[in-house]
Amino acid sequence: DTAVSQTPKYLVTQMGNDKSIKCEQNLGHDTMYWYKQDSKKFLKIMFSYNNKELIINETVPNRFSPKSPDKAHLNLHINSLELGDSAVYFCASSHPERGNEKLFFGSGTQLSVL
């Protein structure tokens, strides 16, 4: 059973389109994240939600809008896609319990904007 699953695995689209990436975790974790990994492998946090509430929102264009319908899901919607949005997007979850924190990552969504 996959702990953190995200779909789709690959996404190829044209500039200007709107797309969504879905993420679900079955670990019972309270906190979920979206990370962006660029072509140089640099991993940068975009958003973090705790129990459906936004707690971290880094300097991300407002074309990116996360949605958390419940604490097991954190979807990422991207409007008006640009070439620079091409990257691998990783969903992750964690349970901030002292002594047991660690991130569980999804398998990533490789987004290519043409």
Next chain:
Amino acid sequence: AQSVSQHNHHVILSEAASLELGCNYSYGGTVNLFWYVQYPGQHLQLLLKYFSGDPLVKGIKGFEAEFIKSKFSFNLRKPSVQWSDTAEYFCAVSNYGQNFVFGPGTRLSVLP
């Protein structure tokens, strides 16, 4: 704000060589420290973590790391690398699991 730096962008070693990857962090409070590994085409997986206690922590696949509080460092080591260790290695810091900050990563290439 927390930040993490890693000393090397790309390390190339021959099999059986010893490995040490440097990691330094900046944060004034109590932190938890992690090393994650990303094999080619895969997602990040936890190698090891430090929360408290013995500053020398052992992880999977023969890796270990030493936390030196006075130097704000958490270097990763392995006495003898294998070709299968070729991957990207990320140091990370968190404060109680709610904000994980990653270093820029170090690419390790092990030559057979």
